[in-house]
Amino acid sequence: MKKILVTGGAGYIGTHTCIELIEAGYKIVVVDNLCNASLEGLKRVRRIVGVDIPFYQVDVRDKVGLTKVFEVHNFDGVIHFAGLKAVGESVEMPIKYYDTNVGGTFILAEVMRDFDCKTFVFSSSATVYGNPKMVPIREDFPLSATNPYGRSKLMIEEFLQDVFVADDAWNIALLRYFNPIGAHKSGLIGENPNGVPNNLIPYISQVAVGKLDKLNVFGGDYDTADGTGVRDYIHVVDLAKGHVKALQALDEPQVLIVNLGTGNGYSVLDMVKAFEKSSGKMVAYKIVDRRAGDIATCYADVSFAKTKLGWQAERELDEMCEDTWRWQSQNPDGFLNETFA
Numbered sequence: 001m002k003k004i005l006v007t008g009g010a011g012y013i014g015t016h017t018c019i020e021l022i023e024a025g026y027k028i029v030v031v032d033n034l035c036n037a038s039l040e041g042l043k044r045v046r047r048i049v050g051v052d053i054p055f056y057q058v059d060v061r062d063k064v065g066l067t068k069v070f071e072v073h074n075f076d077g078v079i080h081f082a083g084l085k086a087v088g089e090s091v092e093m094p095i096k097y098y099d100t101n102v103g104g105t106f107i108l109a110e111v112m113r114d115f116d117c118k119t120f121v122f123s124s125s126a127t128v129y130g131n132p133k134m135v136p137i138r139e140d141f142p143l144s145a146t147n148p149y150g151r152s153k154l155m156i157e158e159f160l161q162d163v164f165v166a167d168d169a170w171n172i173a174l175l176r177y178f179n180p181i182g183a184h185k186s187g188l189i190g191e192n193p194n195g196v197p198n199n200l201i202p203y204i205s206q207v208a209v210g211k212l213d214k215l216n217v218f219g220g221d222y223d224t225a226d227g228t229g230v231r232d233y234i235h236v237v238d239l240a241k242g243h244v245k246a247l248q249a250l251d252e253p254q255v256l257i258v259n260l261g262t263g264n265g266y267s268v269l270d271m272v273k274a275f276e277k278s279s280g281k282m283v284a285y286k287i288v289d290r291r292a293g294d295i296a297t298c299y300a301d302v303s304f305a306k307t308k309l310g311w312q313a314e315r316e317l318d319e320m321c322e323d324t325w326r327w328q329s330q331n332p333d334g335f336l337n338e339t340f341a
């Protein structure tokens with residue numbers, strides 16, 4: 001049975017991926033510094049899968065701490081989720097973002113090399129396409145970044161490609177996620193942002209549950225069908241399954257670059273309507289100015305993922321909204337209430 005280290009495994013995408021990995025027959029170990037997660041999320045994962053998951057509260061920038069974990073466990077590969085992801089915060093705190101995202105990946109790669117563990121799955125983002133000239137976006141489109149968060153992802157992609165050029169024993173997947181939403185069917189785990197959410201779906205769901213008054217729709221004058229921004233929302237469980245497929249595809253040395261999206265674009269107002277339907281709640285909104293740095297339309301060309309990974313997203317928009325709502329309505333305060341010992 002293969003053993004995988006999941007960094008950032010206590011977070012939103014990490015917890016969902018832990019479940020899919022275990023269900024696919026992998027052994028896993030989680031490292032997380034808990035700066036944006038709580039142990040309660042992992043406890044709930046254990047409850048869902050009925051398996052204990054070794055956990056180490058270690059920062060990926062802590063080489064000594066990481067080395068100790070690698071001394072205890074013999075890993076076949078690493079899925080690297082650990083990092084910071086708030087675009088606005090990255091503009092205010094670039095040092096923190098480069099240190100955590102880029103610096104953390106350097107240290108992790110060093111330790112992996114030291115232990116001859118050279119299978120690496122990295123959480124990249126559709127943000128590396130910048131403002132694409134056309135859609136759907138293919139993996140070979142030009143790359144650019146408009147903020148420190150995006151630039152940190154681009155730098156890591158380039159760093160990992162350099163690592164492969166120097167030593168072609170590495171087996172690397174750069175997975176470019178589009179917009180992950182939704183939650184596990186159990187309603188036990190889901191996205192749990194700190195403070196007021198930056199992203200659309202957590203914001204909409206907090207309006208629906210009565211924690212926020214109304215949604216500010218950023219821009220009603222984009223060149224889209226209804227004037228609001230269009231994105232490729234993907235169910236987090238589909239995304240998690242994509243990681244299992246990526247690990248399975250890393251059967252020989254390579255750098256594999258894959259979009260993980262659905263290939264469908266929905267506008268902000270489509271999302272409001274879909275969420276109202278799934279939750280049975282009204283989502284009050286107001287159209288305001290565009291948000292700096294936003295683009296009009298972004299959705300994936302998913303043909304390479306289909307051919308190379310044998311993977312495609314299966315969950316439709318209604319299911320994404322229903323699952324988000326189940327999580328949000330059952331856990332209005334996120335993981336604050338400890339339900340399991």
Ligand code: NAD
Pocket residue numbers: 007008009010011012013014031032033034035036037058059060061080081082083084085100104123124125126177178179180
């Ligand atoms: P998340 O914040 O829920 O998960 C990240 C986890 O990493 C958290 O549990 C956090 O505590 C941990 N972490 C942060 N810094 C760490 C450090 N220095 N050492 C150890 N652990 C650390 O975010 P997520 O949505 O699950 O995202 C996971 C990854 O996917 C991130 O790298 C993110 O940039 C990337 N990504 C996310 C999205 C998205 O919209 N959610 C889209 C594209 C890419």
Ligand code: WQD
Pocket residue numbers: 085087124125126127178179180198199200201203215216217218219228229230231268291294
């Ligand atoms: C979606 C749409 C907004 C909030 C970001 C990162 C990206 C990736 C995913 C990590 C846009 C509109 C939003 C609100 C709104 N993360 N919106 N009111 O901007 O596509 O991507 O998260 O890698 O890097 O940039 O996602 O959910 O913030 O926005 O009208 O309160 O919703 O303008 O059209 P985005 P989002």
